[in-house]
Amino acid sequence: MTDLVTLTEAKLFLRVIHDDEDSIISMMIAAASEAVGDIVAEIDPDNVPVRLKLAVLSRVAVMYDSRDSMEAGKGELPMLTPLRALEV
Numbered sequence: 001m002t003d004l005v006t007l008t009e010a011k012l013f014l015r016v017i018h019d020d021e022d023s024i025i026s027m028m029i030a031a032a033s034e035a036v037g038d039i040v041a042e043i044d045p046d047n048v049p050v051r052l053k054l055a056v057l058s059r060v061a062v063m064y065d066s067r068d069s070m071e072a073g074k075g076e077l078p079m080l081t082p083l084r085a086l087e088v
Helices: 007-014 022-039 050-065 077-083
Strands: none
Touching: 007 022, 007 050, 022 050
């Protein structure tokens, strides 16, 4: 899946001016883009609707703001739900 927002867009949204956390923010962008892609059937990476960009940016902000205070096991579960194996 192609990232739906750029690192620059995410850093502006997060109000981050340093480069120290670029790699972690990039990972968050990728994870949020995948999560949105799991819900939305088709996304043209050259023409991403604004509300999809905002959905990604909002998810990145939640991950970024809670990265230090998240309780173990709670942050990743909602993103992993679509990937869970169903036993029959």
